[in-house]
Amino acid sequence: MIKSTLVANQEIEYLEIGKGPTLLFLHGAFSSFRFYKPLLTKLAVKYRILAPVLPGMGRSEKIKEKSAQGILSYYLNILNAFISQKIKSDDFIIVGHSLGGYLGLKLVTEYDIKPRRIITINSPSHSLEHYYLRTIKGWSGVTFEHIRHIKSIGLKNLVPFDVWNMMFLRPGQFYKIFKTLDSLKEFNKVNKKLSILTIFSSEDDTYVPHEHALNLAALFPEARLVSIKKGGHAWFYYDDKALIKELINKRK
Numbered sequence: 001m002i003k004s005t006l007v008a009n010q011e012i013e014y015l016e017i018g019k020g021p022t023l024l025f026l027h028g029a030f031s032s033f034r035f036y037k038p039l040l041t042k043l044a045v046k047y048r049i050l051a052p053v054l055p056g057m058g059r060s061e062k063i064k065e066k067s068a069q070g071i072l073s074y075y076l077n078i079l080n081a082f083i084s085q086k087i088k089s090d091d092f093i094i095v096g097h098s099l100g101g102y103l104g105l106k107l108v109t110e111y112d113i114k115p116r117r118i119i120t121i122n123s124p125s126h127s128l129e130h131y132y133l134r135t136i137k138g139w140s141g142v143t144f145e146h147i148r149h150i151k152s153i154g155l156k157n158l159v160p161f162d163v164w165n166m167m168f169l170r171p172g173q174f175y176k177i178f179k180t181l182d183s184l185k186e187f188n189k190v191n192k193k194l195s196i197l198t199i200f201s202s203e204d205d206t207y208v209p210h211e212h213a214l215n216l217a218a219l220f221p222e223a224r225l226v227s228i229k230k231g232g233h234a235w236f237y238y239d240d241k242a243l244i245k246e247l248i249n250k251r252k
Helices: 034-041 073-088 099-110 131-150 161-169 175-180 212-220 231-239 241-249
Strands: 001-007 010-017 020-024 048-052 090-097 119-123 197-202 224-228
Touching: 001 073, 010 034, 010 073, 010 212, 020 034, 020 099, 034 231, 034 241, 048 073, 073 099, 073 224, 090 099, 099 119, 119 241, 197 212, 197 231, 197 241, 212 224
Parallel strands: 020 048, 020 090, 090 119, 119 197, 197 224
Antiparallel strands: 001 010, 010 048
């Protein structure tokens, strides 16, 4: 069910579906839970899915933070407030794609948040240079793959609402965040149980190159790195077997 709530003086929308242990899903840039519905629907058979939408994306309010330097802290504060409001224990999992995975790690670094597990999917380890070009290269592959898989994905998802939102309704609101991403080196000082971290990454990702996952794996040697040979920045959209195995079929 799509809902809305006021957190940190900001109205945001979020998706809540399923029953079971809580899984907090953090979307990537230029997106919302809408892009991930095929995956989230499958995960909802085992989990209570909470998928908040960051300001400036989806149908959440526009970004109120004006400075590029302040937007990262602004997003983190909103997500922390959302967690405090909607999740009442530490028995939950954080799964984040792209920017969402980075924000999930930063939340654990800067706030007293102790999830049972963290899973990042094609997430950066530091700032992304030439981010405009990377956006075009990274998400053009998504469009081409949508066309190739139109029969299984469905016509209504060929041009998602989030792409329309990014290109025509709110262009450029959140590009500025990508140069402000700092290193995640401090994470290993905050949380010693690095085995909770699983890093998924596609080796042919042109948006967040595989080297970012290798950097994260070098920083956190107790974490597990799962390399996907091909599929680009959103490989799970066309072949989610690895994630389903990790989150549903794998026995802990």
